[in-house]
Amino acid sequence: MGSRLDPGEGGVSEQRFASGFLFPGAVWLLLFFLVPLGILLAISFGTTDDLGNSLYGWHPENYRDAFDPLFAPVLLRSVGYALATVVLCLAIGYPIAYYIARFGGRRKNVLIALVVLPFFVNYLVRTYAWVAILGDEGIFNGAMNTDIRFLNTPYAVIGGLVYGYLAFMILPIYAALDRMDPSLIEAGKDLYGSRWHTFRHVTFPHTFQGVLAGAVLVFLPAVGDFVSAQLLGGPDEYMVGNLIQQQFFAAENWPFGAALTTLMMLFLLIFMVMYLRSAAKASREAMA
Amino acid sequence: MSTVAERPAAIAPERASARPPKDFDRPRFLRVFAWIFYLFMFAPIALVVLFSFNSSRSLQNFEGFSFTWYDRFFSSESLRSSLIASIEIAAVTMVVATTLGTMLAYGLVRARTRWSGAANVMMLIPLVTPEIVAGVSALLLFTQIGLHLSLTTIILGHITFSISYVTVVVRGRLASLGPEVENAALDLGATRLQTFRLVTLPELWPAVLAAGLLVFALSFDDFVLSFFTTGESPQPLPVRIWSAIRFGVTPTINAIGSFMLAISLLAIGLALFLPRLLGRRESGLGVLLGREGA
Numbered sequence: 194m195g196s197r198l199d200p201g202e203g204g205v206s207e208q209r210f211a212s213g214f215l216f217p218g219a220v221w222l223l224l225f226f227l228v229p230l231g232i233l234l235a236i237s238f239g240t241t242d243d244l245g246n247s248l249y250g251w252h253p254e255n256y257r258d259a260f261d262p263l264f265a266p267v268l269l270r271s272v273g274y275a276l277a278t279v280v281l282c283l284a285i286g287y288p289i290a291y292y293i294a295r296f297g298g299r300r301k302n303v304l305i306a307l308v309v310l311p312f313f314v315n316y317l318v319r320t321y322a323w324v325a326i327l328g329d330e331g332i333f334n335g336a337m338n339t340d341i342r343f344l345n346t347p348y349a350v351i352g353g354l355v356y357g358y359l360a361f362m363i364l365p366i367y368a369a370l371d372r373m374d375p376s377l378i379e380a381g382k383d384l385y386g387s388r389w390h391t392f393r394h395v396t397f398p399h400t401f402q403g404v405l406a407g408a409v410l411v412f413l414p415a416v417g418d419f420v421s422a423q424l425l426g427g428p429d430e431y432m433v434g435n436l437i438q439q440q441f442f443a444a445e446n447w448p449f450g451a452a453l454t455t456l457m458m459l460f461l462l463i464f465m466v467m468y469l470r471s472a473a474k475a476s477r478e479a480m481a
Numbered sequence: 482m483s484t485v486a487e488r489p490a491a492i493a494p495e496r497a498s499a500r501p502p503k504d505f506d507r508p509r510f511l512r513v514f515a516w517i518f519y520l521f522m523f524a525p526i527a528l529v530v531l532f533s534f535n536s537s538r539s540l541q542n543f544e545g546f547s548f549t550w551y552d553r554f555f556s557s558e559s560l561r562s563s564l565i566a567s568i569e570i571a572a573v574t575m576v577v578a579t580t581l582g583t584m585l586a587y588g589l590v591r592a593r594t595r596w597s598g599a600a601n602v603m604m605l606i607p608l609v610t611p612e613i614v615a616g617v618s619a620l621l622l623f624t625q626i627g628l629h630l631s632l633t634t635i636i637l638g639h640i641t642f643s644i645s646y647v648t649v650v651v652r653g654r655l656a657s658l659g660p661e662v663e664n665a666a667l668d669l670g671a672t673r674l675q676t677f678r679l680v681t682l683p684e685l686w687p688a689v690l691a692a693g694l695l696v697f698a699l700s701f702d703d704f705v706l707s708f709f710t711t712g713e714s715p716q717p718l719p720v721r722i723w724s725a726i727r728f729g730v731t732p733t734i735n736a737i738g739s740f741m742l743a744i745s746l747l748a749i750g751l752a753l754f755l756p757r758l759l760g761r762r763e764s765g766l767g768v769l770l771g772r773e774g775a
Contacts, residue, residue, distance in 0.1 A: 208592055210673040215588025218581040218644055219600040225641040226607055229618035232625055247624075289518050292511045306753070311522045313745040314529075315702045317722050318738030322525030324726075325532070325540045332528070335541040359522075388508075410609070417611025420704070424726065434613050441617065441709070454617045458610070465609045469602065 237451035245445035255452035275415035286362035294370035353421035362407035369403025533735035550736035571701040579693040582647025616709030630712035654688035694752035
């Protein structure tokens with residue numbers, strides 16, 4: 194208000210003005226993101242009536258059931274598949290990010306855009322393309338005249354996850370490598386470090402934040418995925434996402450589905466907090 | 482396909498002229514590895530597009546060029562209404578999420594209230610939450626408040642997860658602007674709103690546009706959230722693809738997938754090149770990836 198006459202007073206009015214901008218988006222996220230998570234938690238302690246409708250209540254056995262010998266292997270499998278996905282994404286993604294950042298030259302942007310591009314092809318279509326390629330009578334077996342069983346194996350499901358989430362690993366590592374001063378690597382070599390030693394003691398530690406970010410960004414969606422296991426695997430490869438999906442659309446046991454979802458969210462929360470803290474630190478460093 | 486794979490190879494001589502090459506510095510296997518990587522990424526997509534033009538039902542042998550499957554796609558009234566539904570969802574999501582997200586970004590950068598920290602965390606969490614969690618909790622919310630599942634519920638869900646993308650992109654741009662120009666405008670007698678409209682917003686446009694188109698593409702392609710929040714009909718295209726795949730692979734899906742790819746590419750292409758067409762020096766990719774970093 195008074196800013197026009199007295200810039201010194203602008204602070205208060207600027208705060209009010211900017212807070213007004215904050216308000217609609219924050220309220221939206223509160224209503225449509227946080228409140229639903231609360232409802233999720235409430236229903237996860239609920240039960241169902243004879244018609245399958247959800248009723249609120251106090252039934253912690255939903256959580257006990259999740260660790261039932263029938264379901265516990267599914268939870269473990271989800272974490273195992275997601276970890277394998279992270280390791281593979283790192284093994285493939287790091288060299289690619291390194292190649293683009295160090296040797297991409299003027300085409301860096303094009304090469305990075307090509308990494309991101311497949312991400313904008315519908316995930317279902319991309320996954321289903323692999324069904325056509327790897328199926329028992331698919332393109333690969335047809336072309337090679339072989340009879341290899343790819344689908345309905347853990348390898349196919351993990352492969353699908355890697356294909357789906359690889360870009361999440363490459364981008365943060367690329368960003369970290371791109372920020373890094375290449376003369377550091379030259380220095381390591383000038384000091385007679387071997388290629389491997391330079392990588393281990395100079396390059397990798399300098400990009401560790403990026404690796405960590407990539408690992409979390411791949412791990413989080415991979416744990417919750419159900420498309421890859423459904424299309425490329427079978428019931429023996431089902432992950433927690435498939436289990437949750439079944440509770441909502443086949444078994445009609447929403448409280449149990451909610452309990453599974455809550456458990457997964459709580460487990461992943463550790464990694465989210467880790468990621469958000471390191472991202473906050475990185476952005477503070479970038480500003481400084 | 483081949484043009485994609487050839488690119489890494491084309492780089493070598495170019496770089497050699499830019500900087501004296503060091504042989505030990507550029508391991509050959511990396512280049513080969515990059516080739517294989519791009520092949521692996523694009524081969525499945527290329528196959529989908531190729532077989533969408535196949536004249537026969539075969540998914541193994543390409544037996545001639547035809548538009549049969551596109552014809553099937555567009556002559557099916559229910560698929561057409563699904564396509565329109567998908568575009569509607571993405572368009573509404575784009576407009577609302579871009580508005581809310583841009584405002585949120587401005588508020589987060591400029592406001593220093595005690596709520597800023599909490600709002601910032603609340604904005605970031607949707608970005609790292611697995612979609613199935615967002616889908617399940619949205620479904621529970623809508624059924625608990627008695628909202629009939631329809632295109633509206635899908636749009637509400639999509640807006641929620643899109644706001645954060647917009648905020649992150651626009652905030653990066655805003656942080657690089659600094660408050661100096663705004664302060665100059667205020668000193669010259671502009672009101673806060675005039676300053677925002679005449680000074681801040683024009684500087685933000687490339688980021689806002691790029692973020693909006695990104696959101697359009699993400700929403701148009703989204704399956705998981707739509708799957709949990711969709712009503713009976715019309716259902717968005719990805720949900721239709723899901724039901725169709727479960728009955729077995731048919732070439733019509735290739736046509737739908739290729740067509741969706743074309744629309745997404747259009748949105749992303751616009752996001753990348755519009756800033757330049759508007760006479761800006763920076764590319765959209767820089768705007769989108771610029772400050773996000775790790």
